Structures are given as structure tokens and as C-alpha cells.
Amino acid sequence: MALKLEPGARLVVATHNPGKARELAAILENRFELVTAGELGLPEPEETETTFVGNALLKARAAARGSGLIALADDSGLSVSALGGAPGVLSARWAGPGKDFGVAMDRVEGELRAVGGEDASAFFTCALAVAWPDEGPALVVEGRLDGRLVFPRRGDRGFGYDPIFVPEGGRETFGEMDPVAKDAMSHRALAFAKLKAALF
Numbered sequence: 001m002a003l004k005l006e007p008g009a010r011l012v013v014a015t016h017n018p019g020k021a022r023e024l025a026a027i028l029e030n031r032f033e034l035v036t037a038g039e040l041g042l043p044e045p046e047e048t049e050t051t052f053v054g055n056a057l058l059k060a061r062a063a064a065r066g067s068g069l070i071a072l073a074d075d076s077g078l079s080v081s082a083l084g085g086a087p088g089v090l091s092a093r094w095a096g097p098g099k100d101f102g103v104a105m106d107r108v109e110g111e112l113r114a115v116g117g118e119d120a121s122a123f124f125t126c127a128l129a130v131a132w133p134d135e136g137p138a139l140v141v142e143g144r145l146d147g148r149l150v151f152p153r154r155g156d157r158g159f160g161y162d163p164i165f166v167p168e169g170g171r172e173t174f175g176e177m178d179p180v181a182k183d184a185m186s187h188r189a190l191a192f193a194k195l196k197a198a199l200f
Contacts, residue, residue, distance in 0.1 A: 003139050005070065005130070005199045007031045014063035014073035016044055017099075019159035024074065026183050027192045031200075035069075042066040047089070052076065052127035053140050055089060060131035060138060068133045076126040076187060078161045080149065082119040083111055091161070105164050109151050120148045122165065126187040128195050139198055143190030158182060 005011075009032050013021050016038035025034050037044070045062040047055045052075040059073035077091030087094045087108070094104040112120070123146045131138040146168045153163035155175025163175030167185060174182050183189055 003130070003137060003199060005032070008033065010035065010069055012037055012040060012042075012063045012067040012069040012071045014042075014059040014071050017159070020074070023159075023179075023183060023186075023188060024072065026179075027188055028072075035067075037063045037066070037071075040067055047075070047092075050089060052089060052125050053129070053142060056127040056129035057131070057138055057140055060129035061135070064131040064133040065135070070133065071131050073129045073131070074126055074188065074191070075129075076124060078108075078165065079123050079125060080108060080112065081121040082115050082117055083108070086111070088125075095160075101160050105153055105161060108149065108161070108164065112149070120150070122147060122149050124161075124165065124187040126191040128188070128191045130195070130199065139195070141191050141194035141198065143187045143192070143194065145185070145187040145190060 011032045011034055013024055013034050014037045015021055021036045042063060045058055049055045049058055055075035056073045060071045063071035077088055079085045079088045094107050095101045096103050123144055125144050127140060127142045129138055129140040147166050149164050150166055154173045155163050157179060158174045163173050165174050
């Protein structure tokens with residue numbers, strides 16, 4: 001089977017996060033009719049994998065199975081060099097059951113202070129997976145964007161860890177940046193460029 005996506009196809013985005021759904025819709029250039037797993041009432045599968053790629057694939061397969069549609073999932077997170085790559089795949093879990101990323105950003109700041117040192121380098125990773133409902137082949141790609149962390153947090157745009165992350169060569173955090181500018185350079189955009197090359 002050739003792995004192809006036709007414009008106008010109905011896709012399920014394996015997320016319950018409206019911010020992430022909006023960002024993916026923009027990155028997908030509104031080529032597709034998107035519905036979220038949350039809107040379809042699909043449960044969120046437990047993310048049991050130890051890599052972004054593994055979790056993206058797990059989520060895409062679960063959404064494809066549950067909806068009968070082609071599914072797109074992303075697994076993304078922040079890795080902080082001085083914390084040995086944490087929170088990494090646990091990025092969302094650091095926000096707690098209420099998904100309060102203020103709590104998560106405070107934890108990152110606290111743990112960095114505890115280890116001391118001057119290394120504020122960090123990177124965002126995004127793995128994108130597309131799975132078909134027939135359980136056949138799936139496609140997974142990964143994008144990475146390096147940068148550094150700043151405290152206190154700045155800006156109220158974006159979501160997740162955006163207010164503490166400044167991309168390499170930049171001055172503004174993702175939380176301060178115009179969303180269009182962020183979408184053009186983000187880890188998701190880098191992963192999507194690979195996905196587009198493979199599928200369109």
C-alpha cells in the first residue's frame with residue numbers, strides 16, 4: 001500500500017488538547033477535515049513507551065482503531081540538558097492531572113536551581129505518526145528544535161512550556177512570539193516538513 005494522504009481527507013487528530021489541535025491544523029495548512037479524539041469521545045491511551053516516536057505511534061494506532069479514520073498523533077516534549085533530558089516523554093505528566101503547565105514550569109525551574117550550574121540549554125522534540133485504520137503500515141517522523149530556558153516565564157501565547165523556551169538565535173520565548181512565526185519554525189513544523197515530503 002502506498003502511504004498517501006489526499007487533500008480533503010477526514011483525519012482524526014489524537015489529542016484532547018485544543019491548543020495542540022489548532023496548531024496542527026495550521027501546520028497542516030487546512031488541507032484536511034480534522035476532528036479530535038476528544039470530540040469523538042475516544043479515551044486517551046496510556047503513554048507507556050519510552051520515546052516520543054513510540055508514544056506518537058501508540059496514540060495514532062489507538063485513534064485509528066477507535067475512529068475508523070486515518071489518524072495523526074504527535075508526541076512532543078521538552079528535554080532539559082542539565083536535567084539529563086527530563087522531563088522528556090514525561091513533559092505532560094509534569095503538569096499533573098489538571099494539566100497545569102504553570103506547575104510544570106515551576107518544577108523545571110526548581111529542579112534546575114537544585115542542580116545548580118549555568119546550563120540553560122534545552123530542546124523541543126516532536127514525533128508525528130500517521131496510522132491507517134486497517135492496522136497496516138504507519139509513518140513516523142521526528143523534528144527537534146534547540147534553544148534555551150529563561151525564567152521568569154514570559155508571554156501568554158502558545159501553550160505548554162512555551163513561555164520559558166527561547167529558540168536558538170532568538171530573543172522572544174514561544175509564549176511571546178506571533179503564533180504564525182512560531183508555527184513556521186517550531187519542532188512540529190520541522191517534523192511536518194518531513195511528513196509532507198513523505199506523504200503528499
